[in-house]
Amino acid sequence: MDITNFDDPDFVDFLWTLSDQLESEEQDILQRVVDGGRAAYGALSNKEKRIFDDIVDVNTITNCKRCGDPIPWNDMIEARNSGGYCSYCRNNKPNLDDDD
Numbered sequence: 715m716d717i718t719n720f721d722d723p724d725f726v727d728f729l730w731t732l733s734d735q736l737e738s739e740e741q742d743i744l745q746r747v748v749d750g751g752r753a754a755y756g757a758l759s760n761k762e763k764r765i766f767d768d769i770v771d772v773n774t775i776t777n778c779k780r781c782g783d784p785i786p787w788n789d790m791i792e793a794r795n796s797g798g799y800c801s802y803c804r805n806n807k808p809n810l811d812d813d814d
């Protein structure tokens with residue numbers, strides 16, 4: 715995916731939250747990028763970049779599974795934990811599983 719969000723504080727918060735759930739090697743890479751932003755990402759080795767991109771990729775829900783709305787970074791962890799739904803759908807559909 716395209717990583718262009720280093721100036722977005724919500725994206726940085728998302729990385730912080732993720733780092734709690736990672737192995738120490740991944741955590742180290744993530745924290746370097748959180749601290750140093752785009753420059754730190756640019757300074758990663760190819761292997762580290764791949765690890766970072768994978769971490770972001772597997773933890774990112776681009777669009778809500780039900781309504782298709784883009785998921786904002788500040789709701790990403792919740793959306794991921796709920797199975798891929800935006801806050802609107804989570805709050806307005808008590809039985810998301812019945813909707814398909």
Ligand SMILES: [Zn+2]
Nearest residue numbers: 778781800803
């Ligand atoms: Zn939705």
